[in-house]
Amino acid sequence: MPVTSIDTNPEALTLTVVADFTASVRRLWDAYLDPRQLERFWGPPTYPATFTRHDGFVGGLSNYYMTGPEGDRHYGYWRWIAVDEGRSFEVHDGFANEDGTPNTEMPEGRMVLEFTETALGSRVSAISYFKSLEEMDQLIEMGQVEGMREAMGQMDDVLADLASFAAGNDTEVQLIGDTQARVARVVRRSVPQLWQAFTDEALLRRWQLGPDGWEMTVCEVGAVPGAAMHTEWRHVESGESFGFVGVVVEAAPPHRLVTTERMVSPADPEGSASAETLNELTFTPVEGGTLASYLITYPSAEVREMVLATGMADGMEASFKRLENEVFA
16 A cells, blocks of 8 residues: 555644655656546545536636546535646635635635655655644544545556656546536646647647648637637548637636537528537646646537537547647747
8 A cells, every 4th residue: 555654633624644655756756646546536436526626726717526436526626826847736625516716614724735756666755734623523524534545546557557648648638527528638748838739820720720731711719718719620632610709718828728519500690699618728747748638518418429420539649649740840
């Protein structure tokens, strides 16, 4: 078992859990910052976690829920306070309601995770700070200690599976719940470079083209809330065309950009509001580049199925390869 010590300090109102691994510090850090990996161990085996948001930057937010054996869901959140990349991060963590808002009837704590190198690999120290002895006792009685022990017991397998999360892998699609999908890929570029590539119209015209044979005929983008979005493509041989319109909902440069999006075509230039999606794009530095992660919320399971069946992931993969090979080369 990777957990090597658990210490409760009623005087300092802290709970410290230490776990040791043979992986490198960077590998261990990435496991916590990449939601695809974090989901595989944040939560005991019988209560796996699903992250619907995971920012990893100061001022950011993470939302997740754990699903129990009977399908019951238990919601939580992190509010990111400090990040020292590769060394430590600090969050306020607490229980949440189904809509992601804090559950004020339950205690909110503070958690600091520290990552250090050891002779055999790496160590993570998770230090939980409580506001009172009553809250500390309450959470321990609810199973926090055993839950963390069971959760960290799953980490060796995740850390050993480096190939699944390495840079250069094809674009990955993960279905979340009934109406969401996470589309993720590690791109061999820095966070600032990716932000520029997604928000600079001249750069977008160079790489966001999907499969060969298409050209971008309209490119109007923004990076401030309220900015209008309008992109269109045309097949150079058939003349077939389509596009998207939307608006910027939220922006936290260079890490997070949230937009609405609905498809338009010559036959339907305004697009159908009933098919509008919410696209949450985050950029997280990881080994080998930057994890670009879209969380897409569809209006229904049927719309999600229809969009994914168009080969959207293949088109995004072709674009990402073009971005790596032709932009910032």
